[in-house]
Amino acid sequence: MNELVKSLPSPTLPGIHMPCADTYKGWLFKWTNYLKGYQRRWFVLSNGLLSYYRTQAEMAHTCRGTIPLATAHIEVGDTCHFVLTSGGRNYHLKATSEGECQRWVSALQQAKANATLMMQHSDDSGDEGPGPQEDRPINQGVLKTLATKLDDLSTCNELIGKHGAALQRSLSELEDLRGTADSTDRVKTVNERATLFRITSNAMINACQDFVDVAESHNRRWQKALQYEREQRHHLEETIEQLAKQHNSLERAWRENPASYSGETRLFSTLKGNSVERSKHGDDSDENEEAEFFDAMEDSPAFITVADTSVTNHRRTRRCHIPDKPNYSLNLWSIMKNCIGKDLSRIPMPVNFNEPLSMLQRLTEDLEYSELLDRAARCDSSLEQMCLVAAFSVSSYSTTVHRTAKPFNPLLGETYELDRLEEFGYRSICEQVSHHPPAAALHVSSQRGWSLWQHITIDSKFRGKYISVMPLGNIHLHFHASGNHYVWSKVTSTVHNIIVGKLWIDQSGDIEIVNTTSKDTCRLKFSPYSYFSREVPRKVTGVVEDREGTGHYILTGTWDDKMECSKVVDSSEGCGGSEGKQKTVYQTLQPKLLWKKYPLPNNAENMYYFSSLALTLNEPEEDVAPTDSRLRPDQRLMEAGLWDEANTHKQRLEERQRLERKKREAQANQALDDALCPDWLRDVPCLLYSQDVEGYHPLWFEKRTDETTGEITYTYRGGYWEAKERQDWSQCPEIF
Structure with a gap:
């Protein structure tokens, strides 16, 4: 036995000093449900993990649950009571005495500190590029x-x-x-x-x-x-190839006319060469001031300037925190009681209900796990590719589990760009194309073999105890190499406990992903949460089928944590299906992990539970369009914690938007009058132009009929990134 104890692996990492052993065990009472109340459980704290069992004997074979303390939040309640929050779940625990409760809390806090230290030592979630x-x-x-x-x-x-x-x-x-x-x-x-x-x-x-x-x-x-x-390596290969061509051209030019090259060394460069660009941006080096620049010879390929890798390969360090959320008290029911059954997009709300992000930024946040699409682009099998696309469609909900605050409703014509070419190989542009109903269009282009676009309209209703948000519209994904084109839509999001209790979010409904090229399908079911269900909360299940309806992969997981896929090796028809239908029973191999949620940043509970990507979305950027969400004053002030000033600007912007809308409606009415319409058509404009058609046309998107689905949608017309390169924003409306 002594030999075993000496040889057991050490829980510490190299270079990490652990103040004390974080092992603690004992009985606690754990809240189970409203029927059984608190139940006695045996808890064991070891290596930053809190595990619990029904009895001590179960330690040898059955663990009932494990809570990682590195990302857990510890809250001390009333006498003998404390709460652990981890992965979106709350664990309500009680000790037999105040002294025992204090000992447990101290041990948990010490274990959390040690686990956090170990996580920081091996953290690889930063956006910085690896030097x-x-x-x-x-x-x-x-x-x-x-x-x-x-x-x-x-x-x-x-x-x-x-x-x-x-x-x-x-x-x-x-x-x-x-x-x-x-x-x-x-x-x-x-x-x-x-x-x-x-x-x-x-x-x-x-x-x-x-x-x-x-x-x-x-x-x-x-x-x-x-x-x-x-x-x-790819960049170096291209540079060497171009240098070889340049060398050959120079040699040929020298052989043809050697006299013109004697006596001095000349630096050739194209007009847009790197050295010219550096001098234009204010580089005061002597080398640039003394150099002469000539146009490239007409019969030779373009000459290049080898860029300084210390400048070109530098990746921007993104911010990892924002100001803490102020502690403002607000009676939610006093505002919401008159809104039952109404569309929330038409109801003015103070910023107290918001988070400092626009709906356009929330829409762009779906790209947090874009590496799933990078992996999918490299798949040879369309069925395996479908599994990764399905995991990507689920991953977009993982950031919502604690995000009970609403984003800012974008102003008509508001835009948002996200340029992550250097870090992740993609860039996206999003525009608010309609105000009533609110609708946004998004287009994403990736250098890693895929493009994604969508036109989403939000329909929201307040039902008294909860708010339902129904996204309408399809998401399109195209892979360049295979030509596979995927189409799917979003499920309904519901915010519960509006009147009393703690707000919480659930996702429910079905998603059908269709590969319109190969006709493969994946049906995902988001199970609604139920207090009386024994199923895992936030459960998602799905089946990937080919065009004949044969199942090839089973998908399982939760929308707030991870998704796995299991390859089907056999299937048979069983019984017990609903509505008299037979149930298909699948035999599968061991599941493989497709996607796992990143841990939230430290202090996320005080930063609106933003993910690492969300913390960077409202970071100020240079050279963006004047309609970009980052420049919106009320949102900017709210992020800084100046909520009173933010509310003042929010009312000003909304009033200005209403006046602009009335102006467009008046112009539309005048247009009908000029057309000598009969009197009975005079009231039609209110109907015709209620869908933000009152003379307004989006700048970067246009309405088209989708060839795949036949739906009327807004698609990217192009020109945004070219306008940014020229810094020509003359067409942009003044909305802020």
């Missing part, structure tokens, strides 16, 4: 950690072999001694060795899990580093 020099010590530390974990696995493997062989010998001896006087002692020996073998096996399992966790935690950073090196 080869600065990452070298980090990667060496990771490799050292993995090597240590591998040694732990080897040690545990040897012990398992040793104790397993001893257990086998004891079993053989026990078989020979059956019925003899020595059998009791032999049975005791066998039990001891079986216990030792079980402990060693558990240590092996834990060591394997540690190894997998460390490897997975750094997988994203390594993927970024690999992609970075690939891009650098």
Whole structure:
């Protein structure tokens, strides 16, 4: 036993000093449901994880749940009561005494601090690009950690072999001694060795899990580093090729007329060469001031200037925090009681209900897990590609689990751009194309083999106890290499406990994803939450089928955490289906992880529960259009915590928008009068132009009939990025 204890893997990481062991165990009462109330459970705190069991004996075989403390929020309640919040779930716990409660809270807070320290040591969720020099010590530390974990696995493997062989010998001896006087002692020996073998096996399992966790935690950073090196190699190959062509052209030109090249060295460059650009932006280096620039020769290819990699390869560091949300009290019911059954987009609301982001930015936030589409673009199988597309469609809801505040309703003509070419290879433009009903159009173009676009109209209703938000419209996704074109829509979002209680969000409904090219389909079901259901909360299930309706993959998971897929190896018709239909029973292989939610940033509960991407969406940017959401004053002031000033500007902007709308309606009425319409048509404009058609045309999108679905939709007409390059925003309306 001593040999085993000495060889067990250490929970600490290299370079991390753990103040004390964070192991604690004991009985607590856990809230289960309204029928059973609080139930007694055995809790074990170890290695930053709080696990619970029905009895102590269950520790050997059945764990009822595990709470990672690194991302958990600990809140102390009334006497003997405290609450843990993790992964969108609240765990209400009670101790038998105030002293015991305090001991548990202290142990949990210490374990959370240690776990957070370990997470920071191996954190790879930053947006910064991996620099080869600065990452070298980090990667060496990771490799050292993995090597240590591998040694732990080897040690545990040897012990398992040793104790397993001893257990086998004891079993053989026990078989020979059956019925003899020595059998009791032999049975005791066998039990001891079986216990030792079980402990060693558990240590092996834990060591394997540690190894997998460390490897997975750094997988994203390594993927970024690999992609970075690939891009650098590709850029270098292109540069060398162009330099070779330039060298040949110069040699040929010199052979044809050597006299014109004697006596001085001239620097050739195109008018838009890198050196010209640097001097235009104010580079005062002597080299640029003394250089002469000539146009490239007509019969030679364009000359290039090799860019300084220290400048070109620098990636911008994005912000990782915003000012904490002020603690303003507001009687929600006093405002909402007169809104029952109405469309919330037509009701003026103070910024107290908002988060400092526009609906256009929330729509763009769906791209947080764009790497799923990058992986899908590399798939050879359309069915495997469908699994990743389905995971992407689910991942867009993971950021909403704590986001009970509403985004700002965009002004008509408001835009939002997100340029992430350097970091993730895509850029997107979004525009508010209609005000009543509110509608936005989005177009995303990726250098990694895909394009995505959508036209979404929001319909929201207040039902007294809850608010329902129904997105209408389709999302389109096209992969350039395969030509596969996917179409799907969104499910209904519901905000509960409007009158009393804590606000919480649920997603429910069905999504059908159709590959219009191959006719493959995926039907996803978002199960509504129920207090009386034994199913996992926020559950999502789905089946990927080919054009004949044959199932190939089963998808399972939750919209707030992860999605997995299992390959179907056999299927049969069962019974028990609804409405007399037969149920299909699938046999599958072990599930594989498709998508896992990123942990929220530190202090997220005070920053509107924004994800790492959401924290950067409203970060000021240079050279954006004057209609960009980042420039909206009320939203800007709210983010800074100046809510009273934000409300003043919000009322001003909304009143100005109403006046502009009346002006367009008056112009439309005048147009009908000029056309000598009969009197009975004079009231028609109110109907005709109630859909924001009153003389307004979006700047970057236009209305078309989609060839795939036949729907009337807004699609990108082009020109935005070209206008940004020229800094020509003369066509943009003045809306702020």
